[in-house]
Amino acid sequence: GGGGGRSRTRKGSNLRIKLKLTLEEIANGVEKKIKVNRLVQADGVTFKTCPACQGQGQVRKVVNTMLGQMVSASTCSSCGGSGQIIDKRPPGVDNSGLVSKEDVISVRVPAGVGDGMQLSMAGKGNEAPGGGVPGDLLIQIEEVEDKMLKRDGNNLIYDLHISFIDAALGTSVEVPSVSGKVRIKIDPGTQSGKILRLRGKGLRDLNGYGTGDQLVYINVWTPKRLTSEERSKLESLKQSPNFQPSPEAGEKGFFERMKEYFG
Ligand SMILES: [Zn+2]
Structure with missing residues (x-):
């Protein structure tokens, strides 16, 4: 000791x-x-030498054991080891x-x-x-939490809702991003569930491993209410061959897309 x-x-x-x-x-x-x-x-505040340890910061104790006297040193509890205690201090x-x-x-x-x-x-x-x-x-x-953009690691996810008319005809829309609004093109014949990847529009990696992307999930909005005129227009198209679902071999379903983006 x-x-x-x-x-x-x-x-x-x-x-x-x-x-x-x-x-x-x-x-x-x-x-x-x-x-x-x-x-x-x-x-x-004025300080004075700690009387408990005489400014040493440690107190020694002599203990009698079977093996003879042992000296143990421990941190002085009065001054916490600094060797000084407060003499005078102002209020507060x-x-x-x-x-x-x-x-x-x-x-x-x-x-x-x-x-x-x-x-x-x-x-x-x-x-x-x-x-x-x-x-x-x-x-x-x-x-x-951001109202528009959900974070997934360094990627940002934005849910975009478009009408099925825009999905069929194609359009261009503005979407929010962390660097301001970005205009994106929706191709004619876009399917619901398609994910557009805006490269480098995500978050910069904290450790310098590049920058994430913004993923735009396309949701095709189906009208919930129709006037009788709208209804008859749609019914007139009902039998048209172009309106029959016919996914091509290359078109990926939900699970394929998830595998591609997160696999
Ligand atoms: Zn002390």
């Missing part, structure tokens, strides 16, 4: 905060200014000489972070009692 009498450096406690980010902020990366309440060394200052202070910290959030991830900023946590190393600021990311 024993060891040197030097007091060990104390470390301040870590400070944990949550940070809400929108999908757009996650896609582009963002610099956030965050208000935090940190414990900092208070002004006007806790008994470690720290006071809560509002601080604005600038956090650089890289693109591609995800819900539940933790960013760590060394030395931005609470200061240490008696002047040691400050703790870390631990920032937990909370992703605000």
Whole structure:
């Protein structure tokens, strides 16, 4: 046992905060200014040498055992190992000489972070009692769910609804993306369930492994209500050969598409 009498450096406690980010902020990366309440060394605090350990930071105990006397050293519980205790402190200052202070910290959030991830900023946590190393600021990311775009890893999924007339005739539509609106072409004869892949319109990988895609799921909307005029127009087309389902050999069903995109 024993060891040197030097007091060990104390470390301040870590400070944990949550940070809400929108999908757009996650896609582009963002610099956030965050208000935090940190414990900092208070002004006007005076210290004196710890009487329990005489400033050693450790207390030694001599224990009688069958093998003779043994000396064991342990961290001084009065000063927590710093060798100093508070002599005088102003009101509002806790008994470690720290006071809560509002601080604005600038956090650089890289693109591609995800819900539940933790960013760590060394030395931005609470200061240490008696002047040691400050703790870390631990920032937990909370992703605000986007109304339009669903996230699947680095890919983004958008559900597009088009009328069956547009699906048959073809059209062009605007869809939202994290980099603004994108115009896409719907080919004539597009089937419901088709997935269009917008390459590179997803999220940048946090570790630099490229960029995800945006997948546009095409849902062909079937009218739920029809006027008698609309009904008779559709009925006049009912027997037309072009309106009979006839998937070609190359056309993939739902399970084939799922295998292709997620397999
Ligand atoms: Zn002590």
